Amino acid sequence: MSKISLESENEVVKRALESAYCPEPIRYARQRQDEILGERLRRDMDKTGVAGFGIADIGCGNGYHAVQFAPFCLLYHGFEISPAMADSARPLWRKAGIDNAQIFVGDAAEAVIETGFYDIVLCLYFTPGNIRDRSDDLSLYSDAYLDRNPRFIRVISRFYDALKIGGAAFLTLYKDVAEAEAAQIDFYEHTGQRVVTPLGSRFVATAEGFWSARWTKDSVASNLDACGIRAEDIAFYDLNPIAWLVEVKK
Numbered sequence: 001m002s003k004i005s006l007e008s009e010n011e012v013v014k015r016a017l018e019s020a021y022c023p024e025p026i027r028y029a030r031q032r033q034d035e036i037l038g039e040r041l042r043r044d045m046d047k048t049g050v051a052g053f054g055i056a057d058i059g060c061g062n063g064y065h066a067v068q069f070a071p072f073c074l075l076y077h078g079f080e081i082s083p084a085m086a087d088s089a090r091p092l093w094r095k096a097g098i099d100n101a102q103i104f105v106g107d108a109a110e111a112v113i114e115t116g117f118y119d120i121v122l123c124l125y126f127t128p129g130n131i132r133d134r135s136d137d138l139s140l141y142s143d144a145y146l147d148r149n150p151r152f153i154r155v156i157s158r159f160y161d162a163l164k165i166g167g168a169a170f171l172t173l174y175k176d177v178a179e180a181e182a183a184q185i186d187f188y189e190h191t192g193q194r195v196v197t198p199l200g201s202r203f204v205a206t207a208e209g210f211w212s213a214r215w216t217k218d219s220v221a222s223n224l225d226a227c228g229i230r231a232e233d234i235a236f237y238d239l240n241p242i243a244w245l246v247e248v249k250k
């Protein structure tokens, strides 16, 4: 069990997301993630001729992707563990005139969702790397844990089940490279956190309870394999030297 509270983690996540400071490689990866997804949703909508997609967004934060993808959304369901983040989503949507978005507050690992309901599942801006069993004992997060993270597997298995056949999930991940680690540390330190992991660890943890893992292609494949996803259904798009957008087809 973790003594560092979830509230402390939620607070620093909110601060980082609202901060005007963002290291350039992280800012650019996010911009490319959004551009690629926007183009992809537009193309798929033109191709299928549907009025819009049912979208689930795991760890939706302040729900800004509902605003960004509104032209492509029949409905948007955000799943968010932090009540404070959820509270910032609703006014954002009201202001943007969005009335087909809903937010479910709680751990996505416990979400109750219907099989084959969504066309698109999103888990963006490095959220997949935040999903883990909470512990103060950082030795829990061994290479073996990161290669088969039970919490991540529980979340993604659930949402993969909730995808329609022909649907797709998109995950944004840090590559396990030194440049990504440097950008993570820069970001967290500039948003008032104290990094407690030694350089070269496969994740960065802070004294305030934030945790963010990086990935190799093998760790992506082995985690997704444990979700019942075949290697041939996974595609890696390079966002920049530090990040991938990973597509999982169903």
Ligand SMILES: C[S@@+](CC[C@H](N)C(=O)[O-])C[C@H]1O[C@@H](n2cnc3c(N)ncnc32)[C@H](O)[C@@H]1O
Binding pocket: 010, 013, 017, 058, 059, 060, 061, 062, 063, 064, 079, 080, 081, 082, 085, 106, 107, 108, 109, 123, 124, 125, 126, 127, 130, 131
């Ligand atoms: C890096 S932020 C990304 C937010 C948003 N997707 C974006 O692109 O701005 C990760 C978000 O995931 C949420 N989160 C982390 N673990 C979660 C879980 N197990 N269930 C639901 N939300 C979670 C955090 O509270 C945070 O808002």
